[in-house]
Amino acid sequence: MVIAVLGISLSAPLTTLLAAPMLALAFWRNAAGAAALLPLLLRERGTLRGLRLRDLRSSVVAGLFLAAHFAAWLPSLSMTTVAASTALVTTTPIWTALAARISGVRLPAAIWWGLVLAVLGVVLIAGVDVTVSPRALAGDALALLGALCAGGYVLAGARARQRLSTSAYAIVCYSVCAAAVAVAAVVVGAPLGGFSGRDWLLIAAITVCAQLLGHTLLNLLLASVGPTVVSLVVLLEVPGALLFALVLLQQVPPLLALPGVALVVAGVALVVRASRPVSLVEPAT
Secondary structure, eight states: OHHHHHHHHHHHHHHHHOOSOHHHHHHHHHHHHHHHHHHHHHHTGGGGTTOOGGGGHHHHHHHHHHHHHHHHHHHHTTTSOHHHHHHHHTTHHHHHHHHHHHTTOOOOHHHHHHHHHHHHHHHHHHHHHHHHOHHHHHHHHHHHHHHHHHHHHHHHHHHHTTTSOHHHHHHHHHHHHHHHHHHHHHHHTOOSSOOOHHHHHHHHHHIIIIIIIIIIHHHHHHHHHOHHHHHHHHTTHHHHHHHHHHHHTOOOOOTTHHHHHHHHHHHHHHHHHHSOOSSOOGGGO
């Protein structure tokens, strides 16, 4: 757990140091993630027997939501502080809980209290960023949009895993995400290569820290400690990213924003404890 938290906590500060386009980072990170899982899928190829094309539909939808998540959240890191962006993007469990309520599920009172705390935290962060710059406020909005898209990714992924093994689901999802990001990069004219050696090292470091050491270890922990504990552990990314941003970037968030960050984390923690997370909220970083 310690290694996993360190891995995901390094993701946002390292991303802020990157000069290459954010779409390039999203492409290479997901392409490498899919490639790394191929050997595992080959060992589990028996699970693919009897699968039909329609069984992959939810995985494709999850990949598109994941691409939208990265397209929204990654740019927010250069617009607002690492602490604010990371806190806001961890609100994914709130969006999945609200989706459950819309579908007719009754929510415990603790979830509503968590929602109230998180909303108050968001309002505090946004209120502080209004005084900083319109760009910082736009970064907050993108981070929230990234969390909303991550909610779609989580719900579609949970549906996909009812029919697919984790490796098959992840390979399809990451490959679709990488393809969607590549198309977006072509449309906006963002290069996917030709970067400096420093940028390639940062892309590799983010992939290893966040994708392999972070999310892979957290997914392995699901079987032993359960999704609720893992989802709560993911929230430790917020103070971890704040500390790494302080050391690596000398970035100190406005003091008035820190209570808002704390309220968001506390609110999400309440929601997670009072509900049954359908999956690890892995695209937070």
